[in-house]
Amino acid sequence: MTVGDTSEAEHFRTQGHAVIDLAADYLAAAFQGTLPVLPWREPDQAVDAYATSFSDEQPLVPLLHRVLTESVHVHHPRCVGHQVAAVLPDAALTELLNALLANGMAVYEMGPTSVPMERAVVRWMCSQLGFDANSDGILTGGGSTGNLTALLAARQDRAGFDVWKDGAHGGPPLTVLASDQAHYSVRRTVQIMGWGHLGVATVPTDSAYRMDPAALATTLQAAKNAGRRVVALVASAGSTATGSFDPLEPLGSFCKEHGLWFHVDGAHGASVLLSSKHRSLLKGIERADSVVWDGHKLMMLPSLVTGVLFREKRRSYEAFSQQASYLYEGMDPEAEWYNLGTRTLECTKRMMGVTAYVALASRGTQFFAAHVDAMFERAARFAKLLEAQPDFELATFPQCNIVCFRYCPQGVEDLDDLQVRLRKAIVKSGEFYLVQTRLQQGVFLRTTLLNPHTTDQDLEALVETIRRSKRS
Ligand SMILES: Cc1ncc(COP(=O)(O)O)c(C=O)c1O
Known part of the structure; x- marks a missing residue:
C-alpha cells in the first residue's frame, strides 16, 4: 500500500475485522489460562529475535499475532504480579479510536x-x-x-x-x-x-x-x-x-x-x-x-x-x-x-x-465498586489460606488486594535467597507471574490481585507450585 492510498479505509475495515478476531481468540485463551503467563526468554535473546531493518513489507496480522503471543498476559488468571489491571476489553476498543483520532x-x-x-x-x-x-x-x-x-x-x-x-x-x-x-x-x-x-x-x-x-x-x-x-x-x-x-x-x-x-x-x-x-x-x-x-x-x-x-x-x-x-x-x-x-x-x-x-x-460506577470489593475479598481469603500454612509467613495481613508473603520451610538458612530463586524459577516456567519486594524482615513474594478471572483455586495452586519448585 502506498502513502495516501484512497483504498486505505477499506483496507482498515478488512484488517480491523481480522485483528479483532485475533484479539478475541487471544482473550479467550488468556481467560482460560491455556497460554504460559509469560513466555520467558532471556532479555538478550528476546532483543535478538526482532529485526532491526525494515526494508520489506510484512503482513500486519501475523506481526500483531506475534505481539500477542510474546507478551505477558495480564488477563491470564495466574498473572498476579505488579499493579497492572486486566484491562477491560471494551476500553481497548475505545483506545483504538483514540489512536485513530x-x-x-x-x-x-x-x-x-x-x-x-x-x-x-x-x-x-x-x-x-x-x-x-x-x-x-x-x-x-x-x-x-x-x-x-x-x-x-x-x-x-x-x-x-x-x-x-x-x-x-x-x-x-x-x-x-x-x-x-x-x-x-x-x-x-x-x-x-x-x-x-x-x-x-x-x-x-x-x-x-x-x-x-x-x-x-x-x-x-x-x-x-x-x-x-x-x-x-x-x-x-x-x-x-x-x-x-x-x-x-x-x-x-x-x-x-x-x-x-x-x-x-x-x-x-x-x-x-x-x-x-x-x-x-x-x-x-x-x-x-x-x-x-x-x-x-x-x-x-x-x-x-x-x-x-x-x-x-x-x-x-x-x-x-x-x-x-x-x-x-x-x-x-x-x-x-x-x-x-x-x-x-x-x-x-x-x-x-x-x-x-x-x-x-x-x-456504571457499581461495576467498579464490585470489582474493588471482589479483589479485596479474594486477597483476604488468600491471606487466610497462607496464615493457615505452617511453612508460609505473611508480611502483614493485607489491607487491600496486595498480598506479601514468604515461604519459610524448616531448615533453610537463607530465606531471602530462597524467595528470589523460587520466584525466578516459577516466572520462567510460565506457570505464574508474581513479583518480590524487600521489606525490613527481608525478601518477600508479592502478589497483586487485579484480575477477576483469578480464582481461589489458582491461589491454592500457587502455594503448591512454590513448594514443588523448592523440591525440584
Ligand atoms: C503508590 C504508588 N504511587 C505511584 C505509582 C506510580 O504509578 P505509575 O506506574 O502509574 O507511574 C505506583 C505504581 O505502582 C504506586 O503504587
Whole structure:
C-alpha cells in the first residue's frame, strides 16, 4: 500500500475485522489460562529475535499475532504480579479510536470531545474525594508524573519564595515528609526538583507498614534542625509494596497544624472510594491539598490514566507557568481553563479522559465498586489460606488486594535467597507471574490481585507450585 492510498479505509475495515478476531481468540485463551503467563526468554535473546531493518513489507496480522503471543498476559488468571489491571476489553476498543483520532488535548481546539470528557471525569473524581465545587484537576500519564505535578504545585505554594522564577536555590533547601514505604517516584520527584537526598525526611512506619503519626514531630524537627524548610507531607494510600494505607486523618491534622501541604498518593488505592465496604480506609482524604488517582490499576483501564486532583482549583495552575503563544492564548491561566496543557507536563496528551469517561458511562460506577470489593475479598481469603500454612509467613495481613508473603520451610538458612530463586524459577516456567519486594524482615513474594478471572483455586495452586519448585 502506498502513502495516501484512497483504498486505505477499506483496507482498515478488512484488517480491523481480522485483528479483532485475533484479539478475541487471544482473550479467550488468556481467560482460560491455556497460554504460559509469560513466555520467558532471556532479555538478550528476546532483543535478538526482532529485526532491526525494515526494508520489506510484512503482513500486519501475523506481526500483531506475534505481539500477542510474546507478551505477558495480564488477563491470564495466574498473572498476579505488579499493579497492572486486566484491562477491560471494551476500553481497548475505545483506545483504538483514540489512536485513530489523535486529538492531542493541549488546547481545547485540539480535543473538542476529549477535553470536555476529561473535565467530566475530573469533576467526578473530585466529588468522590469529597472535594467541593471549588476543586479541580487534570489527567496525566501515570502516578509518577502525577506525583511530580502535585509536588511542583506544593513547592510553588509553600516554599515561601518563587521557585518557578528564582530556581531551587532562590531560598532555603526544601523537604517533604514521606514514609519509608512511599513509592520511589516521590523521592525521584524531589531529586528532579533539585532538593537532593535530604529533600525527603523519612517517617518511620508501624508493624503494618503505615506511617506512624507519633513519629512525625521528631522527623519534622530533625529536618528543621538540618536547615531544611519542610513544605509538604506525602501519604501513601495504599503503599506499593504491601498495600498499606497511611492514617489520613491524623496526618491531615498534623499538616494543618504545621502549615504543610498534604499530598495523598492514592495511585493504587483512591479507587477504594467507590466501595462502600472499604472506603473508610481513606477517611480524611477530603482534607488533602492534592491527590493522585490511577485509573489503570483498580479501575481496569488501559495504561495510563491518572487524576491529579486539587482541593482548591487555583492550586492546579501552580505546577507550571509557561508562555507559549503558538498554543495558549496568554491570558490569565484560570480564564484559559479549557486549554489543559497549561496544567500538565504533557503538551500532546493521549485522549485518556475519553477512555475513562466511556468506561464509566458504559459500565456504571457499581461495576467498579464490585470489582474493588471482589479483589479485596479474594486477597483476604488468600491471606487466610497462607496464615493457615505452617511453612508460609505473611508480611502483614493485607489491607487491600496486595498480598506479601514468604515461604519459610524448616531448615533453610537463607530465606531471602530462597524467595528470589523460587520466584525466578516459577516466572520462567510460565506457570505464574508474581513479583518480590524487600521489606525490613527481608525478601518477600508479592502478589497483586487485579484480575477477576483469578480464582481461589489458582491461589491454592500457587502455594503448591512454590513448594514443588523448592523440591525440584
Ligand atoms: C503508590 C504508588 N504511587 C505511584 C505509582 C506510580 O504509578 P505509575 O506506574 O502509574 O507511574 C505506583 C505504581 O505502582 C504506586 O503504587
